[in-house]
Amino acid sequence: MNEVERTVPATEEGRSLTVRIWRGAQDGEFVSYAVPWRANQTVLDVVTEIQRRIEPALAYRFSCRVGVCGSCAMTVNGKPRWTCRSHVGHVHEDGVLTLEPLRNLPRIKDLVVDMSGFFDKWQQAGGRFSGTATRHDPPAAVDPYSRKRRLADAAIECINCGVCHAACDVVAWKPDYLGPAALNRAWTLVNDERHAGARDTLKRALADGGCCACHTQGGCMAHCPLGLSPTGSIAGLKRLALLEFFKGGR
Amino acid sequence: MGLRSADRHQAYLAFLGHRISGLALAFFLPLHFLVLGLALEGQARLDGLLAFAAMPAVKAAEWALVVLLALHLGLGLRLLAVEFLAWPGARGARLHWIGRAAGFALSVGLVFLWSILRG
Amino acid sequence: MDLRLFMLQRLTAAVLGPLVLVHLGLILHAVRGGLTAQEILARTQDNAWWMAFYGLFVVAAAVHAGIGVRNVLLEWLRLPRRLGDALGLLFGAALLVLGVRAVVAVGGAWA
Numbered sequence: 001m002n003e004v005e006r007t008v009p010a011t012e013e014g015r016s017l018t019v020r021i022w023r024g025a026q027d028g029e030f031v032s033y034a035v036p037w038r039a040n041q042t043v044l045d046v047v048t049e050i051q052r053r054i055e056p057a058l059a060y061r062f063s064c065r066v067g068v069c070g071s072c073a074m075t076v077n078g079k080p081r082w083t084c085r086s087h088v089g090h091v092h093e094d095g096v097l098t099l100e101p102l103r104n105l106p107r108i109k110d111l112v113v114d115m116s117g118f119f120d121k122w123q124q125a126g127g128r129f130s131g132t133a134t135r136h137d138p139p140a141a142v143d144p145y146s147r148k149r150r151l152a153d154a155a156i157e158c159i160n161c162g163v164c165h166a167a168c169d170v171v172a173w174k175p176d177y178l179g180p181a182a183l184n185r186a187w188t189l190v191n192d193e194r195h196a197g198a199r200d201t202l203k204r205a206l207a208d209g210g211c212c213a214c215h216t217q218g219g220c221m222a223h224c225p226l227g228l229s230p231t232g233s234i235a236g237l238k239r240l241a242l243l244e245f246f247k248g249g250r
Numbered sequence: 251m252g253l254r255s256a257d258r259h260q261a262y263l264a265f266l267g268h269r270i271s272g273l274a275l276a277f278f279l280p281l282h283f284l285v286l287g288l289a290l291e292g293q294a295r296l297d298g299l300l301a302f303a304a305m306p307a308v309k310a311a312e313w314a315l316v317v318l319l320a321l322h323l324g325l326g327l328r329l330l331a332v333e334f335l336a337w338p339g340a341r342g343a344r345l346h347w348i349g350r351a352a353g354f355a356l357s358v359g360l361v362f363l364w365s366i367l368r369g
Numbered sequence: 370m371d372l373r374l375f376m377l378q379r380l381t382a383a384v385l386g387p388l389v390l391v392h393l394g395l396i397l398h399a400v401r402g403g404l405t406a407q408e409i410l411a412r413t414q415d416n417a418w419w420m421a422f423y424g425l426f427v428v429a430a431a432v433h434a435g436i437g438v439r440n441v442l443l444e445w446l447r448l449p450r451r452l453g454d455a456l457g458l459l460f461g462a463a464l465l466v467l468g469v470r471a472v473v474a475v476g477g478a479w480a
Contacts, residue, residue, distance in 0.1 A: 154340040169262075173444040212375035215269075216332055218261030218343055229341045231261075238333045238375075245376045273441060276434045279464055283427075286471035289410060296406035304403060316396060323389045326382055333379070358393060365401045 017088065019046055020098045021058065025107045030098070031055075043083035043097060044072050047111070060111040067225065070161030074111050075100040080166035082225045102166040104179075118162050118181070125182035125210070126201030131194055140194045152191035155184050155233045157226050164220035164230050176209040180220035180230030183211050187233035190240065202240060211237035264348045268325040271318040278315055313362055320358040324351025374436050381433040388426045413476045420476040427468030435461020 015037035020030045033050050041049075044062055051058040062072040067085045074083050076091050077098050088097065105113035122128075133140060142149055164180040165171055171179045178186075186205040189195045205211050211234045220230040285303075288295040302308060328347035337343070399409070413419045439457025442448045448456070 170444070173447070206372050208371045210371065212371040215265055216261065216329060216343075217265040218259065221341060221343065222259045222261065227341070229337075229343075231343055232337050232340055235333050235337065239336075241372055242334060242376065242379075245372065269441065272434075272437050276438055276460070279430065279434060280467055283464070283467035283471040287467065287474045289406065289474040290470070293406040293410065296409075300404045300406060316393070319389060320393060323386065323393075327386060330379065330382060330386075358397070361397050362400065365397055368401065 015095065017046065017092065018096045019050060020096065021047075021050070021110065022100045022107075023058075023110055025109055028107070028110075037095070039089075041088050043074075043076055043081075043086040043088060043091065043099070046088060046097065047083060047099065058111075059109040068159070070159035073102055073161045073163050073166070073225075075103060075166065080163040080223055082161060082163070085225060102162050104166050104168070104171045105162065113162075115162060118165055118179070119160070121178045121182040122160070122185055124204060125178045125186040126197060126204035127182060127185040127189065128197075129189060129192070129195055130197045132196045133194070142193060146193075148191040148193060151236060152188045155188045155228060155230070158184055158188075158228060158230075159226070161225065163223050163225055167219035167223040169217055169219065170213055170215055174209070174213055177213045178205075178209055180214075180234065183214070183237060184220075184228065184230040184233040187236050190237070202237075202244070205237050206241050206244060212241060214238075260345050260348055261343055264325055264328065264351075267321060267352075268329065271322040271325070274315065274318050275322060309366065313359060313366075316362050317355050317359040321351060321355035324354045327351070374439070377432060378436045381429040381436075384425070384429045385433060388422070388429065391422070392426065410475065416476060420472060423472045423476060424469070427465065427472055431461045431464040431468055434464055 016034045017037045019033045019035060021033065022028055023031045033054055035046055035049055035054075038045075044065060047058070047060050048062075051060070060072070060074070062084060063069040065072075065084045067082055070082070072083045073080060075081075076083060076086055077093055077096075079091075080102055081091070083099075091097065099111060101107050101111050101113045105115060105118060108114050144150075144153070158181060160181060162181065164184075168177075168180055170177050183205055186201050189201045190198050190205070192198070195201070214231075214234045216231060216235070218231045221228075221232070224230065285296075285299050288299055303312065325348065328344055328351060331347065332344050399412075435457050438460045439453050442456055443450065443453040446453075
């Protein structure tokens, strides 16, 4: 235990919370902080308190604080999750929180990772929408009850927080694997009748490092804070892969 | 840096069970084939090995392999269903099949045990 | 490459499913009363159905296991891709040779 211990002066009587935070980049160490236990606080509140009151140099990301933007995801006691929607009372273990940056992405400083590889994979998976209509055309009339639209709708709410990417072992094992978020995005576009590049998106999703690398471990589905199912989206792509394979496309 | 094993969930355990049983079977297969190939050298050689295989420890390993084969089959069928059949819902990963696969493997193991002991 | 191996893995799995089920049934039937070479060979030798069944079994298992071992080598041992490919292929080929030899030995009409 060569961990540094730093404490905030107690503002409330009684319990305190021990927060072990990763400091540094790829190389670094855990530093322990003690903050007052409060009945209602999120993990993000705790990180903010530490940064404001003890460690001004602590780096972390957040924006909306209410589960809309997807920028505050970290590893909390070994699980990737949104810190803004994680109540300390639900996630602490014997009064201890261990906070690390998201797995499977390069660490920049403290709790901040470099997300650029994650977003690059969205592009590699053909995740960019391309339409054919112009602003002078009427809006596309998409039947919300059509089979394809329902499939796309089930996966569309993703906000790119990176939790599933961090939860996936295949991403850890195979650096060129596109990952659940990018493939989930590809699945929504393949099912979007307005998307002009559906063939290209499918081709990219079926290429090396695409859906065929998935082992259905279901980590993405188990950890998605929105309750989405990238596992299901990837399975959908695999069904299309089967069709492509028998059509002799490859 | 990895996720902790305690945080693993059912579908991940299914993956591990499938992969480890598959690996065990892959290691066993060459031996299995070599032993059967002994028939080329006459029944006596094969019988010699079958006597070896009747030893309790070897029989126990054989039992384990039969169970692993049944487990690999059961989990593999789930995988085929999850990957190639339409899902019952957006999050319907047929998790209850995992328990069924394990139950199937155990039943096969019990019948195997019963067959041996009954003689 | 990934797509082809993935599909080959699933197709062989679909073939192996019923074969393994029958194989398990045969095992459970055969182990009663212990195994002797005489007993096994009497059932199997010069039996075209047996040869066809286990011939198909060996081919499918060799492909299936070869691809599976390749995945493990690449993912768990982090071998370079080409090395993993080569070792997986080698393993599958060895299984095929040994398996065909075993099928001929046990099911052939040579005795």
